[in-house]
Each structure stands twice: as C-alpha cells, then as structure tokens.
Amino acid sequence: MAELYELSARELRTRIGRGEVSCREVAEAHLRRCEAIDPAVRAFVTLTPEVALAQAERWDVARARGEPLPPLAGVPVALKDNFCTRGIPTTCSSKILARWRPPYDATVTTLIREAGGLILGKTNLDEFAMGSSTENSGLFVTRNPWNLDCVPGGSSGGSAAAVAARMVPLACGSDTGGSIRQPAALCGVVGLKPTYGRVSRYGLVAFASSLDQIGPFARDVADAALLMNVIARHDPLDNTSVPVATPDYLAALTGNIGGVRIGVPREYFAQGVAPEVEGAVRAALDLLARQGAIVEETSTPHAEYALPCYYIIAPAEASSNLARYDGVRYGFRSRHDHDVLSMFETTRAEGFGAEVKRRIMLGTYALSAGYYEAWYGKALQVRTLVKRDLEKAFERYDVLVTPTSPTVAFRIGEKANDPLAMKLSDVCTIPVNMAGTCAISIPCGFHQGLPIGLQIIGKPFDEATVLRVAHTYEQATDWHRQAPALSGDGAAATPGAQE
Amino acid sequence: MARLTPEEVRHVAWLARLRLSPDEEQRMTEELNVMLDHFQKLQALDTTGVAPTSHAVPMANRFREDEQRSSLARDEFLDEAPETVDAFFVVPRIVEG
Numbered sequence: 001m002a003e004l005y006e007l008s009a010r011e012l013r014t015r016i017g018r019g020e021v022s023c024r025e026v027a028e029a030h031l032r033r034c035e036a037i038d039p040a041v042r043a044f045v046t047l048t049p050e051v052a053l054a055q056a057e058r059w060d061v062a063r064a065r066g067e068p069l070p071p072l073a074g075v076p077v078a079l080k081d082n083f084c085t086r087g088i089p090t091t092c093s094s095k096i097l098a099r100w101r102p103p104y105d106a107t108v109t110t111l112i113r114e115a116g117g118l119i120l121g122k123t124n125l126d127e128f129a130m131g132s133s134t135e136n137s138g139l140f141v142t143r144n145p146w147n148l149d150c151v152p153g154g155s156s157g158g159s160a161a162a163v164a165a166r167m168v169p170l171a172c173g174s175d176t177g178g179s180i181r182q183p184a185a186l187c188g189v190v191g192l193k194p195t196y197g198r199v200s201r202y203g204l205v206a207f208a209s210s211l212d213q214i215g216p217f218a219r220d221v222a223d224a225a226l227l228m229n230v231i232a233r234h235d236p237l238d239n240t241s242v243p244v245a246t247p248d249y250l251a252a253l254t255g256n257i258g259g260v261r262i263g264v265p266r267e268y269f270a271q272g273v274a275p276e277v278e279g280a281v282r283a284a285l286d287l288l289a290r291q292g293a294i295v296e297e298t299s300t301p302h303a304e305y306a307l308p309c310y311y312i313i314a315p316a317e318a319s320s321n322l323a324r325y326d327g328v329r330y331g332f333r334s335r336h337d338h339d340v341l342s343m344f345e346t347t348r349a350e351g352f353g354a355e356v357k358r359r360i361m362l363g364t365y366a367l368s369a370g371y372y373e374a375w376y377g378k379a380l381q382v383r384t385l386v387k388r389d390l391e392k393a394f395e396r397y398d399v400l401v402t403p404t405s406p407t408v409a410f411r412i413g414e415k416a417n418d419p420l421a422m423k424l425s426d427v428c429t430i431p432v433n434m435a436g437t438c439a440i441s442i443p444c445g446f447h448q449g450l451p452i453g454l455q456i457i458g459k460p461f462d463e464a465t466v467l468r469v470a471h472t473y474e475q476a477t478d479w480h481r482q483a484p485a486l487s488g489d490g491a492a493a494t495p496g497a498q499e
Numbered sequence: 500m501a502r503l504t505p506e507e508v509r510h511v512a513w514l515a516r517l518r519l520s521p522d523e524e525q526r527m528t529e530e531l532n533v534m535l536d537h538f539q540k541l542q543a544l545d546t547t548g549v550a551p552t553s554h555a556v557p558m559a560n561r562f563r564e565d566e567q568r569s570s571l572a573r574d575e576f577l578d579e580a581p582e583t584v585d586a587f588f589v590v591p592r593i594v595e596g
Binding site for chain 2: 100101103104195196197210236239240242302304305308309311312319323326327328329330331332333337338339340341342343344345346348349352357358360361362364365368374375377378379380381382383384385387419420433434435436437460
C-alpha cells in the first residue's frame with residue numbers, strides 16, 4: 001500500500017473527506033518524510049511543523065463537527081521563500097532578509113490557508129529568484145532528487161525538489177523567466193506559469209514586476225489544476241491582477257484534444273537543444289498527433305532576441321525593486337555605518353550575493369543617463385517583436401509545444417562560474433514571460449536517469465487549454481508516475497549513475 | 500558600442516548604492532562586458548517605428564473608491580526594523596551638527 005506522502009493532493013483530500021485518514025496523520029506523514037529526506041535534498045529554508053499541525057487540528061475539528069471541508073483541507077503545501085508569510089521568516093534566500101518575518105500574508109498564502117492547505121514550510125530559491133539552478137541561494141544549495149550531484153534548476157528549485165522528493169504533493173513558485181517551468185522540467189514534475197495578471201502578486205517579493213507571476217507545482221496535471229482553482233483569483237490588492245472569471249480547471253481536463261491545433265516553432269529547437277531533449281519532445285508531438293491534435297511546424301523569428309532582451313528588462317526592473325533594501329526599515333543593516341550613505345552602500349555590499357549585485361549593476365547601467373535609449377528603450381521595442389511573434393502564432397494555433405529546458409539537469413558547479421552559460425538554460429521559457437502569456441512544463445522522458453520537460457504554451461488567459469492538452473498527454477504516458485529512488489535517514493541513491 | 504571601463508562601473512555602483520571592492524570592480528567590469536557583448540545583437544535589429552512594450556497585458560490606470568481602510572499595525576513593522584526609537588526608524592547621521 002502506498003505511503004501517505006506518495007499520494008496525490010486529490011487522493012489525500014478524498015481520503016480525508018471520507019474520514020479514512022485525519023489531517024493530522026497526513027501532516028505528520030509528510031513532516032516525517034521531510035525529516036528523513038530533506039537533509040540530503042535541502043529543499044526547505046524553514047519547516048513549519050507547528051503551523052501545519054495547528055491547521056490540521058482546525059480541519060480535523062471541522063470534519064468532526066460535520067462542517068463542509070474546503071478543497072485543500074489537510075493537503076500539505078510548500079511555498080517558495082519569496083512569498084510573504086505572516087510571522088514566518090521570508091528570506092528570499094538572501095542574507096539581507098535572513099531574519100525578516102513579514103507582518104502580513106501574500107494573497108496566495110491567504111488563499112491556500114483559507115482553502116485548508118497545510119503550510120509545511122518555505123523553500124529555497126536563487127537569491128531574490130535570480131538564477132536557474134538554486135546555486136545562487138545565499139543560504140545553501142538544493143539538490144536534484146533524481147541525482148544529488150545535480151542542480152534542481154531554479155529559481156524555484158526548492159519547491160520543485162520538495163514535490164519531486166514526495167515531501168509535499170503541492171508547492172507554489174514564482175516565474176519571471178522560467179523559474180517555475182525550468183525546475184519543474186529538471187525535477188520531473190508539473191509546473192505552470194499562469195498568464196500575467198491571473199494570480200495575485202500581492203505579497204510576492206518583487207523581482208521584475210512586469211514579468212513575475214505565481215504558479216503551482218504538482219506531480220500530475222490534475223493536482224496543478226486543483227491548486228490553480230484555489231489561487232487564480234482577481235485581487236484588488238494587486239493592481240495588475242486582471243478581473244476575469246476563473247474557469248474550473250479540473251472540469252477543463254476532458255481528455256479530448258481532437259482538432260486542437262499545435263504549432264511547433266522551429267527556432268526553439270535551434271538554440272543549443274540537446275539531441276535527447278529534442279528526441280523526447282518530437283516523440284511527445286507524435287503522441288499528441290495520434291491523440292487527435294493537428295501538429296504543424298511554425299516560426300517565431302525573434303525568439304533568439306528574447307534572452308538578451310530579458311537580461312536588460314529584468315535587471316532594470318530588479319535594480320529599481322531592490323533599491324528598497326537599504327538597512328532602514330527591515331532586514332539586515334551593516335555595522336559599518338558612520339553616515340547614512342555609507343550605511344546604504346555597505347549594507348547592500350554585505351547583504352547581496354554576487355549574482356544579485358551583477359543584475360543590479362546591469363540594470364542600473366541599462367537605465368542610466370546616456371545608455372537608457374540604447375539598452376532599455378531598445379529592449380522594450382524588441383519585447384514588442386517577441387510578443388507579436390507569439391500573437392501571430394496564436395492566430396493559427398491553440399497551443400505551441402517546445403522543450404522547456406534545452407538540457408537535463410546539469411551538475412552542481414558546472415555552470416556556476418559562467419553567468420552567461422547558466423542564462424542559456426532559460427532560452428525556451430523567457431519568451432512566454434515577455435509576452436505575458438501562460439505555459440506549463442510536464443515530464444516527457446528521461447536521459448541518464450534525469451527528467452526531460454515538455455513545454456506547452458497557451459494563449460493569454462487560456463490556461464484551461466494548456467492544462468487539457470497536458471492532461472491528455474499525461475493520460476497516455478507514465479513519466480509522471482516515476483519517483484526518484486530516495487531512501488530515508490538523509491541518505492539517497494543516485495539513479496543517474498547507471499549509464 | 501564602447502566597452503564599460505572600471506570608472507564607469509564605479510559610477511554605476513555609486514548610482515546603485517553598492518560598495519564594490521577593487522577586486523569586485525575589476526571582476527564586475529569583465530563580467531558586464533561579456534554579457535553586453537552577447538547582448539549586442541539587440542542593437543543590430545531594426546526597430547524603427549516599433550512601439551515599446553513595458554507591460555504585456557494592456558491595462559490603463561486602475562481606480563478604486565477613496566474609502567478609509569484600516570492599515571496594518573505600526574508596531575509589527577517597527578519590530579522588524581534594525582533600529583527604532585519610539586515610532587521612528589533610526590538611521591546614522593545625515594547632516595553634520
């Protein structure tokens with residue numbers, strides 16, 4: 001019989017509803033799993049057993065009284081450590097916020113709590129979500145559950161690893177250039193970046209405000225749909241939250257993709273995509289065609305410009321957003337503070353890590369007098385071209401299918417000293433953020449024991465079609481049912497060693 | 500486009516309120532130039548007449564009713580500050596005196 005921590009969120013919720021298991025038992029089973037596995041994986045910055053158990057108690061009491069249970073009652077959820085959680089440290093994996101306890105909850109934190117989700121802990125990330133491997137965390141490095149010598153991807157590497165390692169069935173992350181989809185691909189789980197404006201960013205610590213979006217991680221598409229049903233809400237506290245109706249994403253999973261038009265933009269296969277990744281994606285496209293979809297090659301000619309464009313726009317916005325960390329109102333303050341200006345400079349010099357400094361510098365430069373038009377102004381125009389490419393493709397196609405990451409997970413340290421090589425791992429995901437639309441990554445194969453991700457890009461606010469195509473593919477495959485061979489007591493096997 | 504010099508990097512660091520050591524300044528100059536070299540391809544693209552996109556989802560100013568609402572408790576914010584006196588944030592000396 002399966003352990004509780006191996007079950008889907010839907011299955012857990014069903015058993016809780018029937019009274020076959022208590023919320024407390026579910027919470028304890030997952031906390032024990034974290035104690036056994038996380039010393040090796042290191043997905044969590046903070047575990048919150050007292051919070052999870054108190055929430056479990058509340059819903060067990062509600063059930064005993066015969067009250068109706070909300071959709072996530074008793075289901076453990078992990079949050080990336082850039083989501084504000086009232087009274088619970090929210091570090092952004094940065095020394096500058098190492099001891100900060102927010103005085104309020106992010107809207108998504110509130111929605112998950114109200115839906116009965118048990119907040120099990122806060123997960124590691126690249127500092128301020130800047131990176132693609134979680135190696136830029138200012139606290140520690142998270143490991144890939146499939147091979148502990150490899151990175152989990154990033155920046156939401158902790159959330160992806162926690163779901164893959166069966167420490168939680170659900171987690172949330174944030175995606176600015178691929179930070180949900182790329183770690184989902186590298187850890188063999190499902191990760192969805194919703195359309196910009198679909199999920200409230202209130203209480204998400206800002207990185208690049210025109211690109212950031214919150215989304216779910218899960219081990220199958222239906223669980224991701226379940227979490228989307230909870231978090232996709234218009235929020236008056238976020239002025240970029242769009243007041244559109246939220247469909248029932250679970251009801252969208254009809255298993256029928258007959259006549260769905262799939263475009264395959266050839267540029268996404270040209271940019272350093274490994275042959276094993278291309279092979280797995282082509283095989284997935286063949287399957288989708290057999291399932292009734294119409295698959296055609298297409299072109300998005302400006303795809304190659306998306307990456308440089310992103311690395312001007314995102315750092316520019318970050319340099320502005322991160323100006324608030326000055327040692328005055330919250331967070332770390334340097335002791336070297338003989339006057340206020342030197343206090344700002346030394347607080348930021350001591351509090352930020354190398355990649356965050358690089359991006360602040362790049363962004364400040366791109367916005368500075370004399371360079372603004374040539375870099376930032378130019379990048380905004382190129383963003384229009386990248387966006388138009390996708391809009392044009394969506395005149396003809398319902399979804400676009402590409403690889404998520406050009407490679408499987410790389411080894412820890414392999415790209416850490418080359419800031420450019422690391423950035424290339426987001427080449428397939430960045431255009432989606434530039435255009436503000438939605439995309440999912442789902443497992444579509446393995447290479448040398450490491451997962452491969454399939455990206456399905458949808459029209460703005462058409463997450464339902466993306467989820468339906470992903471779910472239909474998943475029904476005919478068992479990639480998502482594979483589990484990494486982790487054992488307890490902090491030790492773990494490395495399944496990648498066999499080839 | 501001309502390459503960044505260490506002097507420019509020092510100026511940008513000042514704008515960003517980041518104190519860099521001489522070593523960091525050297526390394527930062529090299530790293531930024533590697534990235535900017537790679538990003539040069541943007542400059543080669545003809546964008547004459549292309550409107551800029553600062554936000555992907557078109558939206559105009561959002562207005563709400565100007566109603567009184569309660570805000571979060573002041574003490575909870577002050578508790579998180581590095582240094583406070585009464586209801587104030589304390590910072591190092593700003594003016595001589």
